[in-house]
Amino acid sequence: MPNTAKHARICVVGAGAAGLSAAYFLKQRGYENVVVLEKNGRVGGLCCSITYKSRSFDLGANYLTPAYKEVLKIAKEVGAELYSEGPGQVYDPFASQPNKPVFKSIQETVMQGTDLFTYGGAIARFYWERSQLEAILSVPGFAGISLHPELTQPFSNWLAEKDLSCLSTLFELPITNMGYGDLNEIPTAYALKYMTIETFTTLVTYGAGLPLGWPKRFIDGFQRFWERVSWGLEVHFNVSIKSIKRGATINVHFLEQEQILDDFDTWEQNLEFDYLILACPLTLDVLQTFLDLSPTEKELFQKIELNPYSLTTYQIPNFSMGTPVTNVIPMNQEGNPWFISQQFLDNDLVAFYTRLPWEEDLIDWKNHASRSDRRDEVIKGIQATMQNIGVELDDQFYSYDEWPYFPHVTSEVMQSGFYDRLEALQGQRKTFYVGGLLNFELVETIVEYSKALVEKNF
Numbered sequence: 001m002p003n004t005a006k007h008a009r010i011c012v013v014g015a016g017a018a019g020l021s022a023a024y025f026l027k028q029r030g031y032e033n034v035v036v037l038e039k040n041g042r043v044g045g046l047c048c049s050i051t052y053k054s055r056s057f058d059l060g061a062n063y064l065t066p067a068y069k070e071v072l073k074i075a076k077e078v079g080a081e082l083y084s085e086g087p088g089q090v091y092d093p094f095a096s097q098p099n100k101p102v103f104k105s106i107q108e109t110v111m112q113g114t115d116l117f118t119y120g121g122a123i124a125r126f127y128w129e130r131s132q133l134e135a136i137l138s139v140p141g142f143a144g145i146s147l148h149p150e151l152t153q154p155f156s157n158w159l160a161e162k163d164l165s166c167l168s169t170l171f172e173l174p175i176t177n178m179g180y181g182d183l184n185e186i187p188t189a190y191a192l193k194y195m196t197i198e199t200f201t202t203l204v205t206y207g208a209g210l211p212l213g214w215p216k217r218f219i220d221g222f223q224r225f226w227e228r229v230s231w232g233l234e235v236h237f238n239v240s241i242k243s244i245k246r247g248a249t250i251n252v253h254f255l256e257q258e259q260i261l262d263d264f265d266t267w268e269q270n271l272e273f274d275y276l277i278l279a280c281p282l283t284l285d286v287l288q289t290f291l292d293l294s295p296t297e298k299e300l301f302q303k304i305e306l307n308p309y310s311l312t313t314y315q316i317p318n319f320s321m322g323t324p325v326t327n328v329i330p331m332n333q334e335g336n337p338w339f340i341s342q343q344f345l346d347n348d349l350v351a352f353y354t355r356l357p358w359e360e361d362l363i364d365w366k367n368h369a370s371r372s373d374r375r376d377e378v379i380k381g382i383q384a385t386m387q388n389i390g391v392e393l394d395d396q397f398y399s400y401d402e403w404p405y406f407p408h409v410t411s412e413v414m415q416s417g418f419y420d421r422l423e424a425l426q427g428q429r430k431t432f433y434v435g436g437l438l439n440f441e442l443v444e445t446i447v448e449y450s451k452a453l454v455e456k457n458f
């Protein structure tokens with residue numbers, strides 16, 4: 001397969017981090033006929049940026065750490081510049097009363113219930129334990145992970161087994177606050193894929209309030225980084241794929257909308273390709289609208305779970321949170337903000353990150369009727385939180401977005417060999433799969449996976 005002719009016609013579905021990085025690496029290897037089909041009118045997917053009062057704000061992905069080797073390399077090439085995030089703090093919703101907010105340092109919070117000696121010893125032991133797993137975890141993807149039951153169990157169990165539970169609050173900052181789930185629900189392999197040695201160092205120093213310059217953000221926002229990447233690629237926007245049929249060749253039937261000045265034109269296209277790379281969400285609700293799914297694809301993709309996450313912004317004049325980043329700990333129940341970001345303290349736009357409930361009647365979370373109910377709950381949670389901080393907010397938020405975040409499987413499904421079967425599907429019916437499900441929902445791990453997949457197969 002690596003000898004695939006350079007003129008092979010390759011269709012990439014989705015212009016998020018996964019699709020654009022796959023197309024970028026294909027181009028780097030000399031492939032000339034790569035077409036990216038994107039449903040929306042912009043690139044980036046969950047990397048979404050806006051400009052407000054002349055500054056760029058991230059409504060999706062925001063941070064990079066020194067572990068982002070591939071992303072940083074591409075950023076240098078396309079000229080996307082970075083700046084360092086400012087300090088963080090913790091807001092305790094349970095200790096707070098109306099107009100008497102309790103803010104703490106991150107260091108005080110993560111060390112609560114432990115002492116410097118125990119905490120320091122646990123940090124040293126984590127470095128050792130994580131380095132022992134490097135050979136397994138540094139390989140892109142999770143093939144063979146079911147042979148390591150210690151890595152498919154929930155992360156809190158792994159921490160307890162290694163006598164590292166005193167680091168739980170520290171790990172909650174990037175994992176639970178950022179919507180990847182409770183430590184007792186996220187499988188260890190995901191948490192440790194995220195917590196590379198370098199990312200852990202960033203976390204520890206950030207938690208200790210040491211200004212080492214990381215994490216960083218793109219000055220123009222994460223979406224604009226991907227826009228720069230996309231300028232060298234053939235991306236079709238506003239595409240509605242009607243069907244993809246895979247036989248000797250891959251037939252893609254789609255409508256494409258184009259705006260030329262005041263005119264909107266819709267083109268119907270039938271294109272033939274030699275390969276297909278699926279870089280859109282791999283959930284059945286998306287794929288079954290256009291793809292001739294095989295029974296194995298159906299069986300695997302119906303096991304995918306999401307942690308829908310919302311981001312709401314409010315304009316709050318004459319207000320400063322004190323620090324750009326505020327983690328809410330202990331976390332309130334779902335529906336309340338767990339992370340608050342005032343990206344620039346001299347700018348009135350404040351962002352609230354809220355994990356949405358996923359189970360029961362809200363499972364149909366894309367349904368518009370339940371969307372407005374959920375949004376009302378999220379707004380109520382933000383209003384209650386800010387009232388305790390001394391700010392009365394009305395219902396006039398500035399933006400509200402819901403993201404189909406963190407495609408993953410449970411510990412049981414991971415242990416049952418899900419990833420071995422998924423990896424075995426790569427290349428069958430000339431189809432490949434990339435994105436957060438394959439290597440964890442972070443831009444760097446997604447880009448690493450796309451690169452490895454292209455190098456192995458093209």
Ligand SMILES: Cc1cc2nc3c(=O)[nH]c(=O)nc-3n(C[C@H](O)[C@H](O)[C@H](O)COP(=O)(O)OP(=O)(O)OC[C@H]3O[C@@H](n4cnc5c(N)ncnc54)[C@H](O)[C@@H]3O)c2cc1C
Nearest residue numbers: 014016017018039045046060061062063435436441442443
């Ligand atoms: C609030 C938030 C904060 C985050 N913070 C960070 C962070 O700090 N650092 C970090 O590294 N990551 C972060 N992430 C995660 C990161 O954004 C994602 O892991 C990554 O962007 C996902 O990329 P993807 O290409 O796999 O998927 P997506 O971004 O979902 O891209 C899929 C693309 O497919 C398109 N598509 C869908 N259906 C179709 C169709 N039928 N036809 C054609 N196209 C279709 C979509 O429009 C989209 O453009 C964050 C995410 C969120 C939501």
